[in-house]
Amino acid sequence: MPNVPTCYVITGSLTEEGLVAYLRADGTWASSIADAHPFESEAEAEARLAEVKGAESIITEPYVFAAERSGDTIRPTSAREILRAEGPSTRLRRPDHAAS
């Protein structure tokens, strides 16, 4: 059974670099989900999202997703958001035989 979501997070891609970013409480963007602001309700998150969508030059395609919250830790529940938060699960480049 899927876990019950306990908070909502706003995420998107930084327009300049394309990298994953999470909205902090102060309205700036963090690269780590640990710094994301956990919204108590989906409605609250969606309302903030509507404001964020105006910052097109900073953030691209922002959206809200549900996550688990345990103390100060925010943990995504879907495979997609886990990978976005943690990065690719594979080694990024081949063993570099040519350089050895």
Next chain:
Amino acid sequence: MYTYDEYDQKLVRERAAQFRGQVERRLSGELTENEFKPLRLQNGLYLQLHAYMLRIAIPYGVLSSTQMRKLAEVSRTYDRGYGHFTTRQNLQLNWPKLEDVPKILDELAEVEMHAIQTSGNCIRNITTDPLAGVARDELEDPRPFCEITRQWSTFHPEFAFLPRKFKIAFNASGDNDRAAMKYHDIGVKIVDRDGERGFEIWVGGGMGRTPVISKLIREFLPREHLISYLEAVLRVYNQLGRRDNIYKARIKILVNETGPDEFRRLVEAEWEDTKESSLRLDEAEIERMRGFFSAPDYESLPSSDELLGQIRSGDGALARWARNNVVVHKQPGYSAVTLSLKEPGTPPGDLSDSQMDTVADLADTYSFGEISVTHIQNLVFPHVKTSELESLHADLVALGLATPNIGRINDMICCPGLDFCNLANARSIPIAQEITERFEDIDYQDDLGELALKISGCINACGHHHVGHIGILGIDKRGVEHYQLMLGGSAGDDASIGKILGRSFPAEEIVEAVERVLKTYVDLRESPEEAFLQTFRRVGEDPFRDTLYGDVLYADHSKS
């Protein structure tokens, strides 16, 4: 290979300059993402799960050593030191910054490369046999016709906004289709009829969520009419293809809904009006284009078939590599060599920047500076002296590119999956890596014989799972990655679409399921010479379904 004229050069440079302006406007906020998206896609730039991704075109998979060095430099300077070769014989960079993309396009233009039409609803990169020009079984080199088609389709104003993307492949080797031609929107097969050279035209193939084998729309097209006929097909599609539903927008749906006979009638009627227009190819133009693909300055050597046979008959690593990764050449004394990008522990199709540099050096040393990219995500040195195979093998071993697994289970196609792709539902690369580790024993791989395993992380089928002898499709089950297993597909001239045998497996069980399939095949085959696909077609799916779903371990899948 083809070399740019002043028009090509100007066109590519102006396109890079145009995109620089578009990027500046996007970064300043002048363009919204909705406005920018179609512009970036027309230049091969996606926004993926973790970063932007730039898809660089490699027309019909042909690269020079100079171009490979540039790809190494670009990967090193603007990305994270590697690139990913794709099933359309292109290269993808997974981490470029938006502001750097115009610089990358400038750098690529220096070596006659670009990212034009590698995305968007337009005619994509033309693909063909990686052994084009050297295959002993080909009627003629298809690349001159690929290049003619590339020039016609590049920036064709009528086909810039098709209902959906459009892919064309060429095959010149009869029944030995090495380009998955029957799974393309248009497949062009070079054939002879009554002593005349021309084309079969196949239309409406594709994979994705609705896999379809293409239909033979014209049995023989005189070669001077290639472009006018392609244009007629595109015009019918552009006019009648559905634009109301993205899942029904490919030409395969139009051909199926219209019926091949009516579709043919529509195309032929359109063609009647244009076949004698300026689109008609004259012999001089075909000859001019052939001139770009003339054979390199081969040495005059005796046949090396016997020598290759001797090398293959040994029992060491060189012999196995020569059996699995080397094929005969039409030029006496030469062979074609596949460099495996399927080393255990690495993502299929990936190459580091320093490996790219060394591959370029080796291409200069052994292969007249020419390299081909295969749709199975490997590289080919097309012109290697057979007498130099041993030396090349030693160099490739040092480079990690001599894994002797071409055509074996570990020579798999694998899409980037959920590790990188915004569309994916499940990861592909970790499953591929687990498979390569589980079946790393090359004696076992050789015993299994010819086996094509293909993995996609979603129904879009970039990993060609429908046409794998064994196909794996990643799905999302309530937020958890699962994998469907299908058997019996083929991308060759004997094209067939794999069958799903039952419920999906969680990630921790899918490799064991593959192993069960392999054991069943070994038990059922009539001889070691009977390949997996032959056995599957002979015995049918029931024995494989039984082994997958018929016992206690898998009983829960039949209930869920």
